[in-house]
Amino acid sequence: MVSAKKNLRSSPRIKPLDQTLTSTWDREQLSIKQASTSSIAIAKSLGHDVFPSTVYQARVVNRRKMARKIKETLFENSPPLVLHWDSELLPSVAHGNVNTLEDRVAVLVTDKDFKHLLGVHVAEKGTGQQMVEVVIREVHRFGLSDNIIGKELCIKQGG
Structure with missing residues:
Protein backbone atom coordinates (compact mmCIF):
# COMPACT_ATOMS: atom_id res chain seq x y z
CA MET A 1 0.00 0.00 0.00
CA VAL A 2 2.80 2.41 0.88
CA SER A 3 4.68 1.66 -2.33
CA ALA A 4 1.58 2.43 -4.44
CA LYS A 5 1.30 5.87 -2.84
CA LYS A 6 5.00 6.44 -3.33
CA ASN A 7 4.74 5.52 -7.03
CA LEU A 8 1.87 7.97 -7.55
CA ARG A 9 3.79 10.77 -5.89
CA SER A 10 7.01 10.06 -7.72
CA SER A 11 5.47 9.65 -11.17
CA PRO A 12 6.48 12.50 -13.45
CA ARG A 13 4.02 15.38 -13.76
CA ILE A 14 3.18 16.56 -17.23
CA LYS A 15 4.03 20.17 -18.00
CA PRO A 16 1.09 22.52 -18.45
CA LEU A 17 -0.77 21.66 -21.63
CA ASP A 18 0.44 23.99 -24.37
CA GLN A 19 -1.53 26.31 -26.62
CA THR A 20 -1.12 24.10 -29.66
CA LEU A 21 -2.92 21.26 -27.94
CA THR A 22 -5.71 23.32 -26.37
CA SER A 23 -6.33 25.34 -29.54
CA THR A 24 -6.58 22.06 -31.47
CA TRP A 25 -9.24 20.90 -29.03
CA ASP A 26 -11.10 24.17 -29.55
CA ARG A 27 -10.79 24.00 -33.33
CA GLU A 28 -12.08 20.41 -33.31
CA GLN A 29 -14.84 21.48 -30.89
CA LEU A 30 -13.96 18.84 -28.33
CA SER A 31 -15.75 19.07 -25.02
CA ILE A 32 -13.77 19.07 -21.77
CA LYS A 33 -14.80 15.43 -21.27
CA GLN A 34 -13.61 14.40 -24.75
CA ALA A 35 -10.32 16.30 -24.44
CA SER A 36 -9.76 14.95 -20.93
CA THR A 37 -10.45 11.36 -21.89
CA SER A 38 -7.97 11.33 -24.75
CA SER A 39 -5.25 13.34 -23.00
CA ILE A 40 -5.50 11.32 -19.77
CA ALA A 41 -5.19 8.06 -21.70
CA ILE A 42 -2.15 9.33 -23.62
CA ALA A 43 -0.54 10.76 -20.49
CA LYS A 44 -1.04 7.52 -18.54
CA SER A 45 0.53 5.52 -21.35
CA LEU A 46 3.56 7.82 -21.08
CA GLY A 47 3.68 7.53 -17.28
CA HIS A 48 2.24 10.97 -16.46
CA ASP A 49 -0.65 12.08 -14.26
CA VAL A 50 -3.28 14.31 -15.87
CA PHE A 51 -6.65 15.16 -14.39
CA PRO A 52 -9.79 16.65 -16.00
CA SER A 53 -9.32 19.80 -13.94
CA THR A 54 -5.82 20.15 -15.45
CA VAL A 55 -7.29 20.03 -18.96
CA TYR A 56 -9.97 22.58 -18.04
CA GLN A 57 -7.48 24.97 -16.43
CA ALA A 58 -5.06 24.66 -19.34
CA ARG A 59 -7.83 25.61 -21.76
CA VAL A 60 -8.85 28.62 -19.68
CA VAL A 61 -5.27 29.88 -19.26
CA ASN A 62 -4.33 29.35 -22.90
CA ARG A 63 -7.52 31.01 -24.19
CA ARG A 64 -6.73 34.07 -22.06
CA LYS A 65 -3.16 34.17 -23.39
CA MET A 66 -4.35 33.89 -26.99
CA ALA A 67 -7.01 36.59 -26.48
CA ARG A 68 -4.44 38.93 -24.94
CA LYS A 69 -2.03 38.31 -27.82
CA ILE A 70 -4.74 38.93 -30.42
CA LYS A 71 -5.79 42.14 -28.68
CA GLU A 72 -2.17 43.35 -28.49
CA THR A 73 -1.34 42.59 -32.13
CA LEU A 74 -4.68 43.20 -33.87
CA PHE A 75 -4.10 46.88 -34.53
CA GLU A 76 -0.29 46.88 -34.96
CA ASN A 77 0.66 48.97 -37.98
CA SER A 78 -2.98 49.45 -38.86
CA PRO A 79 -3.98 51.98 -41.49
CA PRO A 80 -6.17 54.92 -40.48
CA LEU A 81 -9.51 53.60 -39.25
Missing part, protein backbone atom coordinates in the same frame (compact mmCIF):
# COMPACT_ATOMS: atom_id res chain seq x y z
CA VAL A 82 -13.04 54.96 -39.38
CA LEU A 83 -14.91 54.88 -36.08
CA HIS A 84 -18.60 53.93 -36.07
CA TRP A 85 -21.10 53.68 -33.23
CA ASP A 86 -24.80 53.30 -32.80
CA SER A 87 -27.15 52.73 -29.90
CA GLU A 88 -30.23 50.62 -29.58
CA LEU A 89 -32.77 50.06 -26.82
CA LEU A 90 -32.69 46.35 -26.07
CA PRO A 91 -34.19 44.12 -23.38
CA SER A 92 -32.00 44.06 -20.29
CA VAL A 93 -29.66 41.09 -20.12
CA ALA A 94 -28.74 41.74 -16.49
CA HIS A 95 -32.31 41.80 -15.19
CA GLY A 96 -33.63 39.00 -17.41
CA ASN A 97 -36.80 41.00 -17.79
CA VAL A 98 -38.14 41.69 -21.27
CA ASN A 99 -40.01 44.74 -19.96
CA THR A 100 -36.77 46.44 -18.83
CA LEU A 101 -34.89 48.13 -21.66
CA GLU A 102 -31.31 49.37 -21.64
CA ASP A 103 -29.44 51.56 -24.08
CA ARG A 104 -26.65 49.51 -25.69
CA VAL A 105 -23.89 51.24 -27.64
CA ALA A 106 -22.06 49.25 -30.33
CA VAL A 107 -18.60 50.58 -31.23
CA LEU A 108 -16.65 49.38 -34.27
CA VAL A 109 -13.78 50.44 -36.49
CA THR A 110 -13.35 49.84 -40.21
CA ASP A 111 -11.04 50.51 -43.09
CA LYS A 112 -11.28 49.46 -46.72
CA ASP A 113 -10.82 45.72 -46.06
CA PHE A 114 -11.31 45.43 -42.31
CA LYS A 115 -14.14 45.54 -39.75
CA HIS A 116 -13.77 44.99 -36.02
CA LEU A 117 -16.37 45.26 -33.28
CA LEU A 118 -14.68 46.86 -30.27
CA GLY A 119 -17.57 46.24 -27.90
CA VAL A 120 -21.23 46.63 -27.06
CA HIS A 121 -21.76 48.37 -23.74
CA VAL A 122 -24.63 49.72 -21.70
CA ALA A 123 -25.07 53.50 -21.54
CA GLU A 124 -26.73 53.82 -18.13
CA LYS A 125 -28.41 57.17 -18.73
CA GLY A 126 -28.67 56.87 -22.50
CA THR A 127 -27.54 60.47 -23.03
CA GLY A 128 -25.40 61.61 -25.93
CA GLN A 129 -22.61 62.54 -23.51
CA GLN A 130 -22.58 59.05 -22.05
CA MET A 131 -22.52 57.51 -25.54
CA VAL A 132 -19.43 59.59 -26.30
CA GLU A 133 -17.83 58.39 -23.05
CA VAL A 134 -18.50 54.74 -23.97
CA VAL A 135 -17.04 55.26 -27.46
CA ILE A 136 -13.93 57.02 -26.14
CA ARG A 137 -13.39 54.38 -23.47
CA GLU A 138 -13.44 51.64 -26.13
CA VAL A 139 -11.05 53.54 -28.40
CA HIS A 140 -8.62 54.01 -25.50
CA ARG A 141 -9.03 50.40 -24.33
CA PHE A 142 -7.70 49.22 -27.69
CA GLY A 143 -5.10 51.99 -27.94
CA LEU A 144 -6.55 53.41 -31.14
CA SER A 145 -6.54 57.12 -30.30
CA ASP A 146 -3.93 57.88 -32.98
CA ASN A 147 -5.42 55.58 -35.63
CA ILE A 148 -8.87 57.16 -36.01
CA ILE A 149 -9.64 59.40 -39.01
CA GLY A 150 -11.28 62.65 -37.93
CA LYS A 151 -10.54 62.04 -34.25
CA GLU A 152 -10.41 65.78 -33.65
CA LEU A 153 -14.17 65.86 -34.16
CA CYS A 154 -15.19 63.16 -31.73
CA ILE A 155 -12.37 61.83 -29.54
CA LYS A 156 -11.02 65.12 -28.23
CA GLN A 157 -14.53 66.43 -27.68
CA GLY A 158 -15.18 63.89 -24.94
CA GLY A 159 -11.82 64.06 -23.19
